[in-house]
Amino acid sequence: MRSKAGGPRVRIAPSPTGMFHVGTARTALFNWMIARQHPGGVFILRIEDTDESRNKEEWVGAITSSMEWLGFTPDEGPYRQSEARSAHEAAAFLLRRMGYLYYCDCTTAMVEARKAPGAPPGYDGFCRDRGLERDVDTALRFRTPREGVTVVHDLVRGDVEFANDQIEDFVVAKSSGDVLYALANVNDDRHDRITHVIRGEEHLANAPKQILLWSALNAAAREDVPLPFYAHLPLLVNEQRKKLSKRRDAVATELYRDQGYLPEAFVNYLALLGWSPRGDEEIVPLSTMVEEFRLEDVSHSPAFFDVKKLTHMNGEYLRALDIEAFIAASAPWVAPWASGWRPSDREAPWREDQFDAELYARVAPLIQERVATFGEIAPMVEFFFLDEPRIDETAFAKVITNDANGRGLLEGAIERFEKVGEWVAASLHEAVAELGESMGLALRKAQAPIRCAVTGTLVGPPLFESLELLGRATTIERVRAALERPG
RNA sequence: GGUCCCAUCGUCUAGUGGCCUAGGACAUCACCCUCUCAAGGUGGAGGCACGGGUUCAAAUCCCGUUGGGACUGCCA
Numbered sequence: 001m002r003s004k005a006g007g008p009r010v011r012i013a014p015s016p017t018g019m020f021h022v023g024t025a026r027t028a029l030f031n032w033m034i035a036r037q038h039p040g041g042v043f044i045l046r047i048e049d050t051d052e053s054r055n056k057e058e059w060v061g062a063i064t065s066s067m068e069w070l071g072f073t074p075d076e077g078p079y080r081q082s083e084a085r086s087a088h089e090a091a092a093f094l095l096r097r098m099g100y101l102y103y104c105d106c107t108t109a110m111v112e113a114r115k116a117p118g119a120p121p122g123y124d125g126f127c128r129d130r131g132l133e134r135d136v137d138t139a140l141r142f143r144t145p146r147e148g149v150t151v152v153h154d155l156v157r158g159d160v161e162f163a164n165d166q167i168e169d170f171v172v173a174k175s176s177g178d179v180l181y182a183l184a185n186v187n188d189d190r191h192d193r194i195t196h197v198i199r200g201e202e203h204l205a206n207a208p209k210q211i212l213l214w215s216a217l218n219a220a221a222r223e224d225v226p227l228p229f230y231a232h233l234p235l236l237v238n239e240q241r242k243k244l245s246k247r248r249d250a251v252a253t254e255l256y257r258d259q260g261y262l263p264e265a266f267v268n269y270l271a272l273l274g275w276s277p278r279g280d281e282e283i284v285p286l287s288t289m290v291e292e293f294r295l296e297d298v299s300h301s302p303a304f305f306d307v308k309k310l311t312h313m314n315g316e317y318l319r320a321l322d323i324e325a326f327i328a329a330s331a332p333w334v335a336p337w338a339s340g341w342r343p344s345d346r347e348a349p350w351r352e353d354q355f356d357a358e359l360y361a362r363v364a365p366l367i368q369e370r371v372a373t374f375g376e377i378a379p380m381v382e383f384f385f386l387d388e389p390r391i392d393e394t395a396f397a398k399v400i401t402n403d404a405n406g407r408g409l410l411e412g413a414i415e416r417f418e419k420v421g422e423w424v425a426a427s428l429h430e431a432v433a434e435l436g437e438s439m440g441l442a443l444r445k446a447q448a449p450i451r452c453a454v455t456g457t458l459v460g461p462p463l464f465e466s467l468e469l470l471g472r473a474t475t476i477e478r479v480r481a482a483l484e485r486p487g
Numbered sequence: 488g489g490u491c492c493c494a495u496c497g498u499c500u501a502g503u504g505g506c507c508u509a510g511g512a513c514a515u516c517a518c519c520c521u522c523u524c525a526a527g528g529u530g531g532a533g534g535c536a537c538g539g540g541u542u543c544a545a546a547u548c549c550c551g552u553u554g555g556g557a558c559u560g561c562c563a
Contacts, residue, residue, distance in 0.1 A: 013563085049563095121490095162490075174561040201558095202557055272500075303498090309498075309514080313512090313513085319526075444522060445522095448523075460524065
């Protein structure tokens with residue numbers, strides 16, 4: 001349980017909430033990088049499941065599978081906080097015996113009722129010296145020092161001071177006997193010999209309480225476990241500058257995985273939230289980030305999670321893939337029946353018997369630089385696999401129904417396509433160009449109705465390459481179908 | 488309300504007293520390329536919240552103001 005060669009021991013301690021919050025993902029990344037900077041570093045996953053309402057097994061699965069996706073394999077764990085229940089109770093017992101804790105039977109309403117208008121909020125210490133014993137309605141509170149200051153030596157923010165008389169006598173164990181997060185977390189960190197507590201800024205106000213508890217535990221147990229370094233990371237916020245919330249915002253890491261973001265790109269983007277690599281290049285390999293990362297360099301101010309930038313960055317990663325890798329990695333989105341994992345938020349875009357892996361392999365180079373996520377592939381290439389293209393009515397009306405040249409172009413195209421010698425992109429390009437010329441139209445105008453008839457839309461992969469792959473028969477058949485379409 | 492944190496282009500950031508006429512990236516605009524859409528290329532617009540100090544010199548240090556935010560549970 002000790003660090004190998006005195007390396008850092010860090011941990012992320014998510015509570016199971018049903019999904020893996022992107023903020024937790026970033027915290028995991030920063031912790032993981034610190035662990036990887038030292039050969040003896042240890043990265044621990046501890047699931048804080050002490051509250052029974054947050055103790056669903058599948059929720060734990062959301063944590064482990066996202067961690068796996070991100071590539072942050074824990075060196076220890078996953079531990080369950082709930083497994084240490086008896087250790088927490090023992091710690092509470094010891095602390096109580098040594099006088100650091102006292103029983104309190106005040107209800108929230110009672111505390112509230114005693115409060116003079118304008119009095120400081122929080123518990124007033126009413127039971128501090130009443131010498132209550134354990135009972136069905138007694139919670140255990142920590143006897144906070146009334147004088148002095150507790151300073152949090154924060155690696156990103158510097159020293160943050162809290163006057164002890166501003167820290168209320170907080171509850172450490174419920175009247176049910178269940179030990180609360182405040183103590184459980186500290187006891188676990190102490191037990192696990194955590195050296196760096198790296199977490200979100202929302203925990204900064206908890207830090208002095210935890211430091212007090214840590215010291216009390218050291219004294220009570222007569223074992224001086226060194227206090228960890230603290231590092232409170234800037235919050236991730238939404239466009240309203242509010243902390244990213246599960247209710248309002250797209251915070252589930254799984255969502256990004258389902259949409260077809262690459263974990264490497266996602267991690268790279270996450271690192272940029274509150275930190276930046278040296279130099280002007282933002283797309284950097286993980287190994288470089290691990291090398292350059294310093295908690296001291298982390299920004300102090302909140303960061304907006306910008307999906308647009310994430311998406312751009314993902315596009316860059318996608319384009320950097322060689323074509324085989326691109327094809328392989330996109331499988332869950334184009335041939336989910338053949339891949340081990342499939343996105344949970346969508347149906348297969350077409351039936352297995354409609355899909356043609358060889359054809360897809362030839363289509364892929366056409367769309368690799370046109371998509372930013374794997375999820376965008378299917379809508380762009382579906383006309384290759386569906387029996388009939390899905391027609392965009394607006395586009396159809398614009399370039400075929402309502403364009404004076406529309407039908408003429410389609411008729412001319414059929415005529416020329418039937419005569420094309422070798423059915424390859426270059427010949428088709430030439431054929432359509434000539435057709436356009438004969439009607440006094442630029443190629444960009446001439447190709448539009450054909451594109452719409454065959455692919456269903458006005459945007460997509462290069463037309464002539466697409467026609468080549470589709471074949472003469474299908475192409476002509478679709479152009480005919482468009483001509484026969486009512487309206 | 489109390490405690491605490493924060494403040495450079497719309498966004499993420501570089502900047503740690505002179506190298507700043509404030510750099511990069513995303514987004515945005517224009518142009519080029521072009522069979523559509525992208526990608527790519529070139530260029531543009533856009534920022535040190537405000538007010539006082541300190542200093543020969545401040546985006547950088549100090550104070551205040553304003554503005555944001557977190558916490559304030561017998562949740563984690």
